[in-house]
Amino acid sequence: MIPLSWYLVLAAALFSLGLYGVLARKNAIAILMGVELMLNAVNVNLVAFWRYLTPDSVSGQAFAVMVFAVAAAEVAVGLALVISIYRRRKTVAADEINLMKW
Amino acid sequence: MTIATLTWLIPLPPLLAFFLILLFTRRNNAISHIVGVGTAALSWLLGMIVFIAAIGAEHLGENPITSSVGWLALGDKIFSIGVLIDPLSAVTLFFVAWTVLMIFIYSIGYHNFGQPKGAHDVPGLPPEGAEEHGHRVPSVEPMYARFFAFIGLFAFGMYTLVVSDNLLTLFVGWEIMGLCSYLLIGFWYAKPSAKAAAIKAFMTTRVGDVFMLLGIVALYSATGTLSFREILYSHEVLETLANTPAGVWGLSAAGLIGLLLFIGTVGKSAQWPLHVWLPDAMEGPTPVSAMIHAATMVSAGVYMVLRMFPLLSAGWVEGGDLTTTMTVMAFIGAFTALFAATIALAQKDIKRVLAYSTISQLGYMIAALGIGAYVAAAFHLVTHAFFKALLFLGSGSVIHGMEHGVLQTGEHIDAQDMFNMGGLKSKMPITFWTFLIGGFALSGFPLITAGFWSKDEILADAFANGRWIVFGVLALAAVLTAFYTMRQITLTFLGTPRTKAAEHASESVRTMTLPLIVLAVFAIGAGWVGIPESFPGIGGVLPSWFHDFVGGTLLEHPPAAVFNATPLLVSFAVALGGLGLGWLAYRRSGQTDPLRQPLGPIYTLLERKYYFDELYDWLFVRPVKWFAEQFTYLFLDRQVIDGILHRIARAAFSLGRIFRTYFDAPVVNGFGDFTASVTQSFGRALRKIQTGQVQQYLLFVALLAFGGLFYYLLTILQ
Numbered sequence: 001m002i003p004l005s006w007y008l009v010l011a012a013a014l015f016s017l018g019l020y021g022v023l024a025r026k027n028a029i030a031i032l033m034g035v036e037l038m039l040n041a042v043n044v045n046l047v048a049f050w051r052y053l054t055p056d057s058v059s060g061q062a063f064a065v066m067v068f069a070v071a072a073a074e075v076a077v078g079l080a081l082v083i084s085i086y087r088r089r090k091t092v093a094a095d096e097i098n099l100m101k102w
Numbered sequence: 103m104t105i106a107t108l109t110w111l112i113p114l115p116p117l118l119a120f121f122l123i124l125l126f127t128r129r130n131n132a133i134s135h136i137v138g139v140g141t142a143a144l145s146w147l148l149g150m151i152v153f154i155a156a157i158g159a160e161h162l163g164e165n166p167i168t169s170s171v172g173w174l175a176l177g178d179k180i181f182s183i184g185v186l187i188d189p190l191s192a193v194t195l196f197f198v199a200w201t202v203l204m205i206f207i208y209s210i211g212y213h214n215f216g217q218p219k220g221a222h223d224v225p226g227l228p229p230e231g232a233e234e235h236g237h238r239v240p241s242v243e244p245m246y247a248r249f250f251a252f253i254g255l256f257a258f259g260m261y262t263l264v265v266s267d268n269l270l271t272l273f274v275g276w277e278i279m280g281l282c283s284y285l286l287i288g289f290w291y292a293k294p295s296a297k298a299a300a301i302k303a304f305m306t307t308r309v310g311d312v313f314m315l316l317g318i319v320a321l322y323s324a325t326g327t328l329s330f331r332e333i334l335y336s337h338e339v340l341e342t343l344a345n346t347p348a349g350v351w352g353l354s355a356a357g358l359i360g361l362l363l364f365i366g367t368v369g370k371s372a373q374w375p376l377h378v379w380l381p382d383a384m385e386g387p388t389p390v391s392a393m394i395h396a397a398t399m400v401s402a403g404v405y406m407v408l409r410m411f412p413l414l415s416a417g418w419v420e421g422g423d424l425t426t427t428m429t430v431m432a433f434i435g436a437f438t439a440l441f442a443a444t445i446a447l448a449q450k451d452i453k454r455v456l457a458y459s460t461i462s463q464l465g466y467m468i469a470a471l472g473i474g475a476y477v478a479a480a481f482h483l484v485t486h487a488f489f490k491a492l493l494f495l496g497s498g499s500v501i502h503g504m505e506h507g508v509l510q511t512g513e514h515i516d517a518q519d520m521f522n523m524g525g526l527k528s529k530m531p532i533t534f535w536t537f538l539i540g541g542f543a544l545s546g547f548p549l550i551t552a553g554f555w556s557k558d559e560i561l562a563d564a565f566a567n568g569r570w571i572v573f574g575v576l577a578l579a580a581v582l583t584a585f586y587t588m589r590q591i592t593l594t595f596l597g598t599p600r601t602k603a604a605e606h607a608s609e610s611v612r613t614m615t616l617p618l619i620v621l622a623v624f625a626i627g628a629g630w631v632g633i634p635e636s637f638p639g640i641g642g643v644l645p646s647w648f649h650d651f652v653g654g655t656l657l658e659h660p661p662a663a664v665f666n667a668t669p670l671l672v673s674f675a676v677a678l679g680g681l682g683l684g685w686l687a688y689r690r691s692g693q694t695d696p697l698r699q700p701l702g703p704i705y706t707l708l709e710r711k712y713y714f715d716e717l718y719d720w721l722f723v724r725p726v727k728w729f730a731e732q733f734t735y736l737f738l739d740r741q742v743i744d745g746i747l748h749r750i751a752r753a754a755f756s757l758g759r760i761f762r763t764y765f766d767a768p769v770v771n772g773f774g775d776f777t778a779s780v781t782q783s784f785g786r787a788l789r790k791i792q793t794g795q796v797q798q799y800l801l802f803v804a805l806l807a808f809g810g811l812f813y814y815l816l817t818i819l820q
Contacts, residue, residue: 023801031797098794 007048015041028085028092032078039071105155106169109185112148112195113261113275115141119254128247135210138250142206142257149199149261156192163189163654168267168331179326186267186330190480190655193648194264194405197484198398200624201491202257204617208495209253209389211613212502213243220244226292228387231509238509240502243387249289253393256282260398264405269318269328272406276314276370279399280307286390287383299382306379310369317362321413324355334412335657344417353426356416360427363410371403371464374438378714381457388498391453392491395460404467404483407431411476412656418474420660432472436575439465441712443582447589448695448708451518452497455590459544460490462579466560473572475563476660480652482560485552485628489543492621496537499610499618500594503530507603515601520593521693522604527595529607534595536618541591543625545584546677549640552629558673559632565669577672584680585687592688600693636665 014037021034043064050060086092119141127133156162170184187195220232220241232241243249259282263275281304288300322328324346325339333339343356350358367373372380383394394400407414418425424432439462446458463486470479503526504517515522527534543553557580564573599605609615632648633640646662653659687696698705707713791802 019804023797023804094797095795097796101792101794 004048004052007044011041011044011048014038014044026093026095028082028094028097029079031094032075032082035078036071036075039067043067104169105152105167105187106185108148109152109167109187109265110169112145112152112265113258115144115148116254116257116261120251120258123247123251123254128251131215131242131246134247134250135215138254139203139206139210141254142203145257145261146199146203149195152187153192153196153199156187156189157651161654162187162192162651163656163659166331170267170329181270182268182329183271184267185265187265188655189652190405190408191264193480193484193652194401195261197487197624197628198260198264198401201392201487201621202260202398204491204621205389205392205495206250206253206257208392208498208614208617209249209387211611212387212389212498213246213249214240215242215246215613217242224292226290228290228293231505238512240506240509245289249286249387252282252285252289253389256286256393256398260402263402267330269321269330269410272409273315273318276366276402276406277311279402280304280311280370283307283383283394283399286393287386289386289390293385295382296385299379299385303379303383306376307369310366310376313362314366314369317359317366320355320362321359324359330409334410337657340412340416343413351426354417356413357425357427360410360414360416361430364407364414364427364431367403367407367468368434369403370406371400371468372461373434373465373468374441374461375714377438377442377461378718380461381454381711384451384453384457388453388494388501391457392494392498395457395490395494400460400464401483401487404464404471404479407468407471408476408480408483411471414471415474420474420658424473428472428474430472432469432569432572435465435467435469435472436572436579437465438462439469439579440575440582441465443579443586445708445711446586447582447697448705450521450695451516452500452520452523452590452594453494453518455520455586456490456493456497459493459583459586462583463490463544466557466576466579469572469576470560470563473564473567473569474660475560475567475663476656477649477653478556478559478563481632481648482556484648485543485556485625488621488624488628489540489551489553492536492540492618492625493544495614495618495621496533496540499530499533499614500526500537500607502610502614503533503607504603506608507601507606510606511602513601513603515603517603520590521691521695522601523594523599523607524597524601524604525595525599526604526607529604530595530609532609532615532618536615536622537595538591539622539625541587542681543629545587545681546580546673547681548674548677550626552625552627554673554677555629555632558670559634559663561673562634562663562666562669565666565672566663573669577676580673580676581680584677585684588681588684589688592685593691596685597689597691634662634665636662637670638665 018034018037018039018041021037022031023034025031025034046060046064046067050057054060082092085097089097091097116138119137122137123134127137152167156167159165159167166186166188168184168186170182172180173183174181214229217240218232218234220229223229223232223241223244225244227244229241229243231238233239256279259275259278261275262278263272266272266275284300284304287303288296290296291300318328321333324343325333327333340356343359344354346355347353348355348358353361369376380395380400384391386394414427414431415425418428442458442461442465446455446462449455449458463482467479467482467486470476470482500523501517504523507513508515508517539551543551546554546557548554561573561576561580564576599607630644631646633644633646634649635646649662650659690696695705701708710716
């Protein structure tokens with residue numbers, strides 16, 4: 001059987017990829033995709049811990065489902081914002097969108 | 103309702119009118135005068151009921167109508183106020199009620215009710231007349247309603263004074279009248295002369311009032327009461343007062359108090375040396391002059407000394423030597439009677455002649471009281487009130503008629519100057535006949551007029567008691583009185599008109615002539631109640647009611663003077679002689695006084711009223727003004743008080759500056775500024791991290807999260 005640590009390493013790698021994508025990509029849509037990667041890394045962790053540590057309870061799976069739902073909502077709102085900002089500024093590059101500057 | 107309760111109510115209607123008119127109805131002339139005259143009529147009705155009840159009562163002097171209530175708790179005593187109707191207040195009430203009502207009615211016509219408003223009339227000046235159908239006609243008084251309010255208050259003051267049973271409420275009424283005389287003499291306040299006259303009247307009577315108040319206080323501290331019954335009808339109290347030395351000029355306590363009270367009368371009844379205000383009081387509208395001169399104010403002064411007569415004469419027995427106080431009264435009264443009569447000889451203004459005759463007649467009364475002729479003084483007070491009210495209202499009617507002529511002809515003449523009149527007899531018949539009756543009553547025309555009987559009684563009393571000086575002076579004054587009265591009648595009504603205005607004069611309206619007729623009836627009839635029993639021929643036909651009735655006011659009823667032919671003949675001679683001489687001297691008078699030439703400088707002296715105004719101006723007014731200007735204003739006010747204030751201000755200012763420089767600016771402001779600048783610099787430094795780059799923010803978050811995680815791991819691993 002594959003040990004738990006492999007899943008954790010996979011999740012950490014996935015999270016790091018996602019974080020890199022969020023911090024390094026300029027395209028807002030790519031940033032959103034990075035965020036999705038990070039969320040799914042968490043999901044991998046949740047499911048792995050459930051399977052290895054508390055297989056009797058369903059809370060791990062329930063959390064994972066909850067995260068899916070929230071992620072879907074977040075993407076919906078995020079994409080709507082991206083479309084809206086594209087219509088106004090004709091760009092989706094994150095470093096060009098600095099309206100909240102001091 | 104008992105008579106005593108009705109007595110309480112007598113003064114109140116005019117007071118009600120005062121408030122009603124001023125608060126509610128002053129915009130409407132008709133309602134205002136209905137309220138004014140209506141309340142005066144109500145008081146008159148109450149007064150008559152009380153008077154009839156009073157003359158019907160047996161021994162009213164011993165058992166007067168009284169009623170009182172506790173008013174003010176003073177220590178363990180209660181000061182009561184109340185009403186008292188004894189014979190003296192009953193007869194006073196009678197003439198006050200009649201004259202007041204007549205004056206109220208007369209005022210309607212005098213102030214031109216029903217006439218149009220004048221285009222140039224302003225409040226505070228006499229109406230100048232209006233244009234109607236191309237004619238100049240008299241215009242209504244701009245402050246018509248206010249006038250009725252003021253005379254209402256005046257009537258309230260007089261009624262209060264008459265029905266009072268103690269000196270304090272009497273003094274209250276007295277002072278209310280002082281105020282009203284000020285308000286009404288200065289009724290046309292935009293005229294500088296009226297304004298000055300109002301102030302003069304108020305200030306001069308104030309001199310007397312201060313002494314009177316001192317007298318009241320002295321009386322209260324000596325006896326512990328101010329009630330007339332308790333002081334004047336108690337042998338014990340009077341004797342104690344008469345025998346206690348006051349420590350001043352050898353006077354007794356009663357003498358000193360009496361003298362102080364008498365000075366109040368000198369001011370109020372315009373006796374020498376405080377007579378100067380009364381002639382100037384002619385600046386007010388004529389009904390006011392009648393009100394002041396006949397019905398109320400000056401009568402109040404004589405009424406007060408009549409009321410206090412038992413105190414003034416304490417220590418004196420009928421026929422005995424006069425006390426100091428009485429001597430002073432006799433002297434001042436007789437002197438004033440003669441002195442004012444001489445001034446009246448040379449006056450041109452129809453009202454001023456009457457003003458001086460009032461002073462002179464009041465002097466008669468005071469002199470009569472001074473020699474102990476109590477009943478005669480009271481009698482003359484009553485008859486004088488009637489004929490003097492009649493004369494004043496008559497002169498008002500003359501002035502009114504003259505003003506009518508002035509409006510018609512457009513002449514610029516003084517409508518009050520007798521030398522502009524003449525021949526008014528045919529133009530104003532009612533005014534002429536009533537004025538003639540009043541004038542004859544004033545001169546003491548024998549047998550018919552009221553003035554004869556009262557004046558004769560005073561002269562007879564003086565003669566019977568051997569007061570030769572008083573008798574002589576009063577007789578001389580009576581000649582002069584008759585002389586100037588006839589001068590006035592001749593100049594005004596007889597002969598031919600001296601000006602066009604006099605030719606166009608016309609009779610006054612009915613509201614003015616009706617009071618004249620009523621008062622004329624009294625100017626004759628009021629004397630018949632006092633014909634001495636022993637008078638030859640007609641004595642005893644009518645009972646000598648007045649003497650018995652009013653004499654009952656005193657503890658010991660004064661005996662009637664024994665009849666003597668000498669004073670009677672003197673009375674006849676002075677009245678007829680004066681009248682005859684007056685007619686002879688003035689029947690052909692032109693516009694200058696025929697006496698001016700022969701009398702020369704004396705005439706000027708009389709015309710200028712012995713220079714008393716100038717003397718008082720030099721003696722009192724100027725020094726006071728100088729003192730006020732130089733000492734009070736320039737030194738005390740500007741230097742001392744202002745100096746102190748300025749110094750305080752300067753000290754406060756520099757103290758403030760010290761606080762500002764050394765505490766407020768460095769400490770309080772410094773702290774505030776410091777807090778603000780620190781906050782600002784922090785803000786300036788920290789705003790650099792707000793780049794607007796969402797990825798940078800996230801990087802910070804990630805780094806901090808990692809840092810925190812590492813720190814956490816490091817701590818738990820150790």
